[in-house]
Amino acid sequence: MNHFDYRNGILHCEDVPLTDIARHVGTPVYVYSRATLERHAQVFQKAVAQAGKVDVAFAVKANPNLAVLRVLAREGMGADVVSGGELERALAAGMAPERIVFSGVGKTGVELAQGLDRDIGQFNIESEEEGMELAAIAAAKGLVADAVLRVNPDVDAGTHAKISTGKAENKFGVPIGHAIAIYTRLAALPGLNMRGVALHIGSMLENLEPLAAAFGRIGTLVETIRSGGLSVSHVDLGGGLGVPYRPGENPPTPEDYGAMVARVTKGWDVTLMFEPGRVIVGNAGVLLTSVIRVKPGIQHPFVIVDAAMNDLARPALYDAYHHFDPVAQTREMMTANIVGPVCESADTFAMARECGAVRAGDLAVFRTAGAYGATMASTYNSRALVPEVLVDGGRYAVVADRIAAATIMGAERVPEWLMS
Numbered sequence: 001m002n003h004f005d006y007r008n009g010i011l012h013c014e015d016v017p018l019t020d021i022a023r024h025v026g027t028p029v030y031v032y033s034r035a036t037l038e039r040h041a042q043v044f045q046k047a048v049a050q051a052g053k054v055d056v057a058f059a060v061k062a063n064p065n066l067a068v069l070r071v072l073a074r075e076g077m078g079a080d081v082v083s084g085g086e087l088e089r090a091l092a093a094g095m096a097p098e099r100i101v102f103s104g105v106g107k108t109g110v111e112l113a114q115g116l117d118r119d120i121g122q123f124n125i126e127s128e129e130e131g132m133e134l135a136a137i138a139a140a141k142g143l144v145a146d147a148v149l150r151v152n153p154d155v156d157a158g159t160h161a162k163i164s165t166g167k168a169e170n171k172f173g174v175p176i177g178h179a180i181a182i183y184t185r186l187a188a189l190p191g192l193n194m195r196g197v198a199l200h201i202g203s204m205l206e207n208l209e210p211l212a213a214a215f216g217r218i219g220t221l222v223e224t225i226r227s228g229g230l231s232v233s234h235v236d237l238g239g240g241l242g243v244p245y246r247p248g249e250n251p252p253t254p255e256d257y258g259a260m261v262a263r264v265t266k267g268w269d270v271t272l273m274f275e276p277g278r279v280i281v282g283n284a285g286v287l288l289t290s291v292i293r294v295k296p297g298i299q300h301p302f303v304i305v306d307a308a309m310n311d312l313a314r315p316a317l318y319d320a321y322h323h324f325d326p327v328a329q330t331r332e333m334m335t336a337n338i339v340g341p342v343c344e345s346a347d348t349f350a351m352a353r354e355c356g357a358v359r360a361g362d363l364a365v366f367r368t369a370g371a372y373g374a375t376m377a378s379t380y381n382s383r384a385l386v387p388e389v390l391v392d393g394g395r396y397a398v399v400a401d402r403i404a405a406a407t408i409m410g411a412e413r414v415p416e417w418l419m420s
């Protein structure tokens, strides 16, 4: 469910016609719905509350825009960050430090110290080496870091290889078979308060079985750790819940997920933590674009839009599907290849896509672009960095500027010794 609907034949975000945003801000531009963000935050938190004591941290990398984070902070969400930059964003958006979880396989010493200085709530440690480094930095500061050990449960999430993270060959976490020994050694270090375990097996999961299997293994691990006399008060179950990208697609809902979690974790007696990203922001955004021109092709015409792989990388990166709709509703259909202007064949949003007919100058959207959209944007081909707009009822604000190619170029210089 989201707040992008046709009214009087024009696609609106909440009460704002997308034609208004295109006219005033230009295209391409990401458009987010505040009401949808709030709804998703509420639905998810309510769904997992079925499982008892819970703490939900939004995975900032899915959409790190400050205004988006602010909306989610107001809905009571914490933040799961994976870099010092994301940590500062979460704080700038008003997230309470104690609600911030620091994940990531390659946190530097500087970032670990930054997390300690900022007094964040929890470090998710991904190796014994990282845990030892964190313990030493904390002890030197006279601090004790609350931490959990990320475990790789070796289950196949059944998702795209590039967004799968919980198989033995993936770089994340420690192998589940080594977890008890590592946990035990880390728990003995001054500077660390080992309080539990974490996992995150991948993104865009199409069914709940891999998650249930992984959680089951974690439950067994928790029992074993406790039987060794150590305490476990927190288990972080990660993110990974999918959203429908195609019409008719029905991934598990937050309610299904919450019910599964409640069933599998019954009796664990811990605070359950969650790190949802995509499910919170995915459907809350679209990428609004203009058709530059339509070029005849051998089989199908090429609809060339002014958005490209540098603005929305998912199709090029993961062969991802984004539904394409004209902003002006039409019953006339076409079958087209939808491409951007970037000089790469990968800059293709869809091949042989059946969609509402568009012509040069028309506006259109790629739907479900709120997650892993603007956050992955680049300036490849010396294009501007794509702006972002947040809609709230009948009003909207530009929440990230379009950064012109000239501004990016302004940060470059030719050394004097190349000038003569």
Ligand SMILES: *Cc1c(COP(=O)(O)O)cnc(C)c1O
Pocket (backbone or CB within 6 Å): 059, 061, 062, 080, 082, 103, 104, 200, 202, 203, 204, 238, 239, 240, 241, 275, 276, 277, 278, 279
């Ligand atoms: C990316 C990530 C998430 C969020 O994943 P979604 O599929 O967007 O829910 C959660 N936790 C960690 C550790 C991540 O790296």
